[in-house]
Amino acid sequence: MPPSPPLIGVIGKTNVGKSTFFSAATLIDVKVENRPFVTIEPNVGVAHVRVKCVHEELGLPRCDARNSICVDGERLIPIKMMDVAGLIRDAHKGRGLGNKFMDDLRQADVLLHVVDVSGSTDEEGRPTVPGTYDPLDEVLSIEQEVNEWFYGIVSRDWTRFARGLDGMPWDSVIDALTRRVSGLSIRREHVTLALKASGLELTKPSSWRDVELRGFVTKLREVSKPMVIVGNKADMPEAEDNIKRLTKELRGRVFIPTSSLYELAIRKAAKAGLVRYLPGDPDFTVVDESRLNPKQKAALERVREFMRKFKGTGVQQSINTAVLDVLDSIVVYPVEDQHKFTDSYGNVLPDAYIVRRGTTAQELAYLIHTDLGKGFLYAILAKESKRVGATYELRTNDVIKVVSTK
Ligand SMILES: Nc1nc2c(ncn2[C@@H]2O[C@H](COP(=O)(O)OP(=O)(O)O)[C@@H](O)[C@H]2O)c(=O)[nH]1
Ligand SMILES: [Mg+2]
Numbered sequence: 001m002p003p004s005p006p007l008i009g010v011i012g013k014t015n016v017g018k019s020t021f022f023s024a025a026t027l028i029d030v031k032v033e034n035r036p037f038v039t040i041e042p043n044v045g046v047a048h049v050r051v052k053c054v055h056e057e058l059g060l061p062r063c064d065a066r067n068s069i070c071v072d073g074e075r076l077i078p079i080k081m082m083d084v085a086g087l088i089r090d091a092h093k094g095r096g097l098g099n100k101f102m103d104d105l106r107q108a109d110v111l112l113h114v115v116d117v118s119g120s121t122d123e124e125g126r127p128t129v130p131g132t133y134d135p136l137d138e139v140l141s142i143e144q145e146v147n148e149w150f151y152g153i154v155s156r157d158w159t160r161f162a163r164g165l166d167g168m169p170w171d172s173v174i175d176a177l178t179r180r181v182s183g184l185s186i187r188r189e190h191v192t193l194a195l196k197a198s199g200l201e202l203t204k205p206s207s208w209r210d211v212e213l214r215g216f217v218t219k220l221r222e223v224s225k226p227m228v229i230v231g232n233k234a235d236m237p238e239a240e241d242n243i244k245r246l247t248k249e250l251r252g253r254v255f256i257p258t259s260s261l262y263e264l265a266i267r268k269a270a271k272a273g274l275v276r277y278l279p280g281d282p283d284f285t286v287v288d289e290s291r292l293n294p295k296q297k298a299a300l301e302r303v304r305e306f307m308r309k310f311k312g313t314g315v316q317q318s319i320n321t322a323v324l325d326v327l328d329s330i331v332v333y334p335v336e337d338q339h340k341f342t343d344s345y346g347n348v349l350p351d352a353y354i355v356r357r358g359t360t361a362q363e364l365a366y367l368i369h370t371d372l373g374k375g376f377l378y379a380i381l382a383k384e385s386k387r388v389g390a391t392y393e394l395r396t397n398d399v400i401k402v403v404s405t406k
Pocket of ligand 1: 012013014015016017018019020021086232233234235236258259260261262
C-alpha cells in the first residue's frame with residue numbers, strides 16, 4: 001500500500017464558495033492513466049499538489065509519471081479533497097448539519113477554511129449586500145465552532161476519565177489521551193505537541209481546571225487540523241479593503257486571497273481547448289482568438305487582470321500551501337534502478353510520493369510495502385549514489401531505492 005495521500009477538508013459557512021472551490025480544484029484537464037485511489041463518497045474528489053518534477057534536475061528529457069502527472073516539468077501529485085458540509089455558528093449545540101460536519105471533518109489532515117472576503121454572506125450563510133458582513137468575524141467564529149466540537153468530545157465524562165489516569169506513567173497518560181481522540185484522526189505526536197504547547201506536560205490531567213482543558217483542546221485542534229484561510233470572492237470590488245485588513249489582522253495565520261469562480265472559469269476554458277493553462281500558472285494563453293466571442297474575451301481579460309495582481313487565482317496556491325507548508329510535507333521518488341531512475345518495467349520516475357518531513361528511509365519502505373519495510377537492509381540515494389541506513393531522514397526530491405531481503 002503506497003502512502004495514503006493527505007486529505008484536505010474544505011470547510012466554511014454556507015454560500016462562501018466551498019463547492020465552487022472544490023469544483024475548480026478537482027477539475028483536471030489532463031488524462032490520468034490509473035486513478036491512484038477511488039473516491040468512496042460523493043463529496044470527495046482528487047486535487048493535485050504542484051511541484052517541479054525532479055526529472056529536469058536530473059537532466060532527463062522526460063519521465064513516465066504513473067501515480068501522478070508530469071506536464072512540461074511540472075509534477076501534479078494527487079491528493080484527496082473533501083467538500084465538507086456547511087457550518088454555521090452554534091452548530092455544536094445541535095443547530096444545522098453539525099454531526100455530518102464533524103463526521104467529515106474528523107478524517108481531514110488539514111483544513112481550507114473558505115471565507116467570503118467580499119462580505120456578501122451574512123452570519124447565517126444568506127446572501128447579503130456586498131461589503132456589509134465582516135469576514136474577520138467569520139474566520140474567528142468558525143474556528144471557535146470547530147474548537148467547541150473538539151472540546152465537546154474531549155470533555156465528555158472528563159472527571160472520571162482524568163481520575164483514571166492518576167498514578168500512570170506519563171507515556172501511558174499520552175497513550176490514553178491519544179485513544180480518547182483517535183476517532184478524530186489525531187496521532188500521538190499531535191497529543192504530545194499539544195500538551196507541550198499548552199504547558200501541561202507532566203501535569204496530572206485530574207488537576208486541570210476547565211481553562212487548562214480548553215487550552216489543551218485548542219492546541220490539539222491547531223496541531224491536528226491546521227487551517228489555511230482562503231479569502232474567497234477576492235474578485236469582487238468590495239473585497240479590496242477587507243483583504244488589506246485581513247492580511248494585517250490575520251498575521252500568524254495563513255491567509256490567501258482567492259477567486260474560485262475565476263479558477264473554475266479558466267479550468268473550464270482550458271478543458272474546452274480555448275486557453276492553455278496549468279493549475280497554478282500565474283497566467284494563461286488564449287489558443288485561438290477567433291473562437292472567442294466578445295463577452296468571453298472580456299471575461300478572460302478580467303480573469304487575467306486578477307491573476308496578474310494576485311499571481312494566480314489562489315486555488316492552487318491554497319492547496320500547495322496546505323500540504324507542503326502547513327502539513328510540512330516533502331516529495332520523494334522511489335525507484336528500482338538507481339542508475340536509470342526507473343521502476344522494474346523501465347518507467348522513468350513513475351511515482352512521486354508526498355510524505356511528512358522527518359519520514360525515514362525505513363518508514364518509506366513500510367509505506368511502499370510492509371514486506372519491504374520488514375526486510376529493510378539499506379537504501380540508496382540515486383542522485384548521490386550514496387548508501388543510507390534505516391534512520392536516514394528523507395529530503396525533498398530524494399530519488400531513492402530501497403534494498404530489502406524480501
Ligand atoms: N464573485 C465570486 N463569486 C463566487 C466565488 N466563489 C463562489 N461564488 C458564488 O457564491 C455562491 C455560493 O457558492 P457555492 O460554491 O455554492 O458556496 P457553498 O455554499 O460554500 O458551497 C455562488 O453563487 C457562486 O457562484 C468567487 O470566487 N467569486
Ligand atoms: Mg456547497
